[in-house]
Amino acid sequence: MIKLGVIGLGKFGTNILNSYKQLEKEGICKLVSVCDINEKVLEEQARRYNAKPYKDFKEMLEKEELDGVAIATPDPFHKEPAIYSANKKIHIFVEKPLDITIEGCIEIIEACKKNNVLLQVDFHKRFDPFHIAIKRDIEEGKIGKVEYGSCHMEDKIVVPKDWFPNWAGKSSPVWFLGVHFFDLIRWLIKSNAKSVFAKGIKNKLKSLGIDTYDSVVTIVEFENGAIISFELSWILPENFESIVNQGFRLVGEKGIIECDSQDRGTRVCYENEGVLTYNPVFINKRMDMKGNIIYTGYGIESITDFVYNIKYLKEGIKLEDLKNNSISAFGEDGLEVTKIAVYVHESIEKEKEIKL
Ligand SMILES: NC(=O)c1ccc[n+]([C@@H]2O[C@H](COP(=O)([O-])OP(=O)(O)OC[C@H]3O[C@@H](n4cnc5c(N)ncnc54)[C@H](O)[C@@H]3O)[C@@H](O)[C@H]2O)c1
Known part of the structure; x- marks a missing residue:
């Protein structure tokens, strides 16, 4: 089972939570933990999505054995959790932009390379x-x-x-x-x-x-x-x-x-x-036969693609092969855009x- 965490639970973090919960229902992953510095947001989202709350992302990344983490903090605050996750060998899905500095992007990419970690950026127009x-x-x-x-x-x-x-x-x-x-x-x-x-x-x-x-x-x-x-x-x-x-x-x-x-x-x-x-x-919303909400659309597929990519890596596919055969944006794309x-x-x- 792929174990996931989300850091930053605001507007776009909510799309990520909805996407992961949907995959959880299909038995593909488990949303284990969530993190936000805003206590009210954290408490509400943790309850709504039935995940363990953390106010500090470092504590979450230390305590939970996650396979992947999604980062949806405001633009200037992607880098720190991304580098920390890479050094814990946790795969990373980061909201656009990767970082707001060229040096920051390079630092994140290097940390991911060193740890053989997947770094995917949410450029969902692809x-x-x-x-x-x-x-x-x-x-x-x-x-x-x-x-x-x-x-x-x-x-x-x-x-x-x-x-x-x-x-x-x-x-x-x-x-x-x-x-x-x-x-x-x-x-x-x-x-x-x-x-x-x-x-x-x-x-x-x-x-x-x-x-x-x-x-x-x-x-x-x-x-x-x-x-x-x-x-x-x-x-x-x-x-x-x-x-x-x-x-x-x-x-x-x-x-x-x-x-x-x-x-x-x-x-x-x-x-x-x-x-x-x-x-x-x-992003579109409909109900299935059992009354479950189903989210569809490129705004969701871009997020769920990360989870499938972790699955492929766990099945033994090499990171480079995955990058060469995917339509997703990776760290290097994030750098060029920044x-x-x-x-x-x-x-x-x-x-x-x-x-x-
Ligand atoms: N892919 C898209 O189309 C799309 C659309 C909107 C936003 N975004 C991106 O998503 C990111 C978040 O945007 P948003 O609109 O959801 O913002 P938001 O302000 O609604 O949510 C950000 C959340 O992050 C939390 N946060 C801030 N610093 C934190 C930290 N260090 N640790 C944990 N939580 C922290 C805040 O408390 C807040 O709840 C941004 O990078 C933004 O550019 C992407």
């Missing part, structure tokens, strides 16, 4: 079935060499203002949103970034006491010559049609691909909510193009 189909077409050469493209990912202002006002100031639309599309494009076109040039605006959130960028626009040149722009923001009005607006287009020498990654074709309008669009392939995000901020501050 599990979106629409994106998987697009990747297949690109690999089959349908659009030829990608020349240029654009991506946009924009959240409603409630995300930085109301969801996590205490750490939004330490984040940005680049860290919170951009990293998803940096990874997706790298994965789709199989190339790393070569240079970035970015501009950012601090205005609305700053006036609300949150000192971070409202929006950032960046151009990234990739090693294979593709030039992709990324439009990132988190100030969309409260009455926008969904929590996030997102999509991308890629143009190659032989074709064009356009994907609305939010609006998958369903539009509704309710009296008190206005017009809404859905992305039901992200490089882009770090240099995007540097480019804004220095007002110049940065070579990676």
Whole structure:
């Protein structure tokens, strides 16, 4: 039985808990313990998910013999539990971004290498079935060499203002949103970034006491010559049609691909909510015959994939083989994405193009 722990039990930690509990019902793993520094959150989540509570992740990692741990603490607090877990030889699933510094990513990767530990990063756009189909077409050469493209990912202002006002100031639309599309494009076109040039605006959130960028626009040149722009923001009005607006287009020498990654074709309008669009392939909920809630979607599959990967490793598959045959993002992907995000901020501050 695969024994799991979760560190950080807030909004996204809850998705992880739901995913693990679902696999637990199928007899694949056991959610053993949970950790959060917020005692109220810890007590509620431990009770709800029937797991042993720990306020200190070190104590949890010392006392429980875990096979894997998921880290869903705020962005600046992934590194410490990740390195501690690696040194205890516990496999790691870390929420994006891997770390907010290049040096931090390298430290985590080195600790995992030294201990032969799986390090998986939650870039779940790779599990979106629409994106998987697009990747297949690109690999089959349908659009030829990608020349240029654009991506946009924009959240409603409630995300930085109301969801996590205490750490939004330490984040940005680049860290919170951009990293998803940096990874997706790298994965789709199989190339790393070569240079970035970015501009950012601090205005609305700053006036609300949150000192971070409202929006950032960046151009990234990739090693294979593709030039992709990324439009990132988190100030969309409260009455926008969904929590996030997102999509991308890629143009190659032989074709064009356009994907609305939010609006998958369903539009509704309710009296008190206005017009809404859905992305039901992200996280969806239904009941099975016995009344159990079943969660489906790429937001869940990316999390459960980690547990299956631990299972494969326990069955004797080599870590390198697993990495070569998986669509998941690993530590090295996390590092490449963090490089882009770090240099995007540097480019804004220095007002110049940065070579990676
Ligand atoms: N994959 C995605 O699409 C996605 C979406 C949202 C958030 N995230 C990522 O998930 C992470 C968490 O985001 P969130 O929205 O759930 O934040 P959140 O603020 O809702 O939850 C974070 C939790 O971590 C706890 N915490 C902080 N430091 C801790 C520590 N040292 N030990 C134990 N617990 C600690 C906090 O008390 C809080 O309960 C972030 O890295 C974020 O970028 C990913």
